Amino acid sequence: MTRPRSRGFEAALFVAIVASALVAIVLGSMALRSSNDAPPAQSGASSPSAVAQNSPSAEPQICASCWGDGAPDPQVTGEAVVEDGVQVLHVGLVGGYYQPNVFTVQAGLPVTVVFSGNAEGCLAEPEFPELGVKTDMASGTATAALGTLKPGKYSFTCSMGVNEGTITVE
Numbered sequence: 001m002t003r004p005r006s007r008g009f010e011a012a013l014f015v016a017i018v019a020s021a022l023v024a025i026v027l028g029s030m031a032l033r034s035s036n037d038a039p040p041a042q043s044g045a046s047s048p049s050a051v052a053q054n055s056p057s058a059e060p061q062i063c064a065s066c067w068g069d070g071a072p073d074p075q076v077t078g079e080a081v082v083e084d085g086v087q088v089l090h091v092g093l094v095g096g097y098y099q100p101n102v103f104t105v106q107a108g109l110p111v112t113v114v115f116s117g118n119a120e121g122c123l124a125e126p127e128f129p130e131l132g133v134k135t136d137m138a139s140g141t142a143t144a145a146l147g148t149l150k151p152g153k154y155s156f157t158c159s160m161g162v163n164e165g166t167i168t169v170e
């Protein structure tokens, strides 16, 4: 009589252990699934902007305006540096835009603009539409000697004319 009862008890214990193990496995896999689903959704939303912020400094930059960026050119003010009687404006590249891109200079001194940065496409061929001056950054830099300018506003753009900086001569 004891043997069948103990066997029955053992069997019931075995079933209980197996059942609880199955429940634990199912719950565990559900928890894993939910924890696996959540992080990619969050990192997927945040990583593209991180890539967009990091890539401009590392890779050749293309014109953000011409390539469908759609955002207005950021306005970043720069200072003229007077070197040997010439007002030199140093223009770099940030995120596919010329920066700084807003300058104010004096009418009495010649102006030279030095572009530098790893540019591609139209961004690598800055020009000054009002002055008929075109440059090329194929070597990594481009120097545009504009001479002495009359008071007024002069722009510089990419070779497609849509990525603008402004030089105000006072």
Ligand SMILES: [Cu+2]
Residues within 6 Å of the ligand: 063, 064, 065, 066, 067, 122, 123, 158, 159, 160, 161, 162, 163
């Ligand atoms: Cu462009």
